[in-house]
Amino acid sequence: MILFDPLDPPPGAWPAGCDSRAYIEGIARAGVGAMIPNVATRWMALRSGARVYPVTINEGGVGGSYVCLPHSAYILYARAELDIVDTGWLRPLLRAMIAAADRLLRWGKINRVVHVDNWMLSTNLHGDWQGDDLPAIRAFLAARFPTHAIAVRSVDGWSSPGLLDAAREDGWRLLASRQIWVTGDLETQWRARRNTGHDFRLLRRSGLAIDEFAVMTEADAARTAELYHLLYVGKYSPLNPIFSPDWILMTWREGILRYRGARDARGTLLAVTGALVRGDVLTPPIVGYDTARPRREGLYRIATLLFTSMAHEQGIRLNGSAGAAQFKRNRGATGVIEYTAVADGHLPWRRRAVLGLMQAALDRLAVPLMRRRGL
Structure with missing residues (x-):
């Protein structure tokens, strides 16, 4: 050792x-x-x-x-x-x-x-x-x-x-x-849920374009760090880890996290996630959205859809971390200590x-x- x-x-x-x-x-x-x-x-x-x-x-x-x-x-x-x-x-x-x-x-x-x-x-x-x-x-x-x-x-x-x-x-x-809040079988526990269907319809009607970040620029990394900060640090707690644009760029470049975002017609990134996979489990260390936008736009729902759909597409399990308990239960998650x-x-x-x-x-x-x- x-x-x-x-x-x-x-x-x-x-x-x-x-x-x-x-x-x-x-x-x-x-x-x-x-x-x-x-x-x-x-x-x-x-x-x-x-x-x-x-x-x-x-x-x-x-x-x-x-x-x-x-x-x-x-x-x-x-x-x-x-x-x-x-x-x-x-x-x-x-x-x-x-x-x-x-x-x-x-x-x-x-x-x-x-x-x-x-x-x-x-x-x-x-x-x-x-x-x-x-x-x-x-x-x-x-x-x-x-x-x-x-x-x-x-x-x-x-x-x-x-x-x-x-x-x-x-x-x-x-x-x-x-x-x-965890989901073992996303096909039966999450995809079949009425709330999940509503989330997909919201995304389709939003007009937002999905970006898989085949390329991530320094501006993209800065915006991703900003959106995460708005939610997890500004809205939730400054005790959450504050990830710098350099951290975002490094984890993208090395393939440690897989990033997915949603952009408006002008190309502005409004919601984003970065997901880590180890073994057969995915968790999203990065989730963020523009918290100044009207709530009716449902950007938090879109941000969570981005990483949950990643896990579903890969056929793996989802560790949704803590918080937003009722929201996650409504989408099939169960609680684990x-x-x-x-x-x-x-x-x-x-x-x-x-x-x-x-x-x-x-x-x-x-x-x-x-x-x-x-x-």
């Missing part, structure tokens, strides 16, 4: 046909801050057998996107969600609980963490990784980083069941993170205790709330 700097790899570090190499090297060459401005982390690569995983290393700082920082995911994002989601009479209680958890997680140094297979996306896909090497990874990284928790984000029983089972069997804590798997056996007792309390609170309070209210 080798942990290495992608810009200075030892001989033989990269196996032939490594599907993560282009992304890891692309981020390393430009620098994390240039690619994803609201992320600060040390970017490394971990060779384990025939696989190479992107690794992020954080030393405990607070603030910035949740893709590398558990405190942002569980405290800052949850606090912001309280102002958006209708939690009824529970809101004051939840606010007080989040405030208490904030102090506890800071004391427990929750952000001193090494993430494995972290693509720094809202939803990481793990492909065919079954977790057979998790015990070796845990032992190796715990020896190398004895004061850091070891974590794997975006683990669930639908898109990564083998990895979830392997983490459980190796004693990793499973911290519930959110409810994601997603976890962050954390190895903490090498940490001091107080930090293990904090993570244990956190796990219990999430299992007993957060998960039932997610399921009951469709969060």
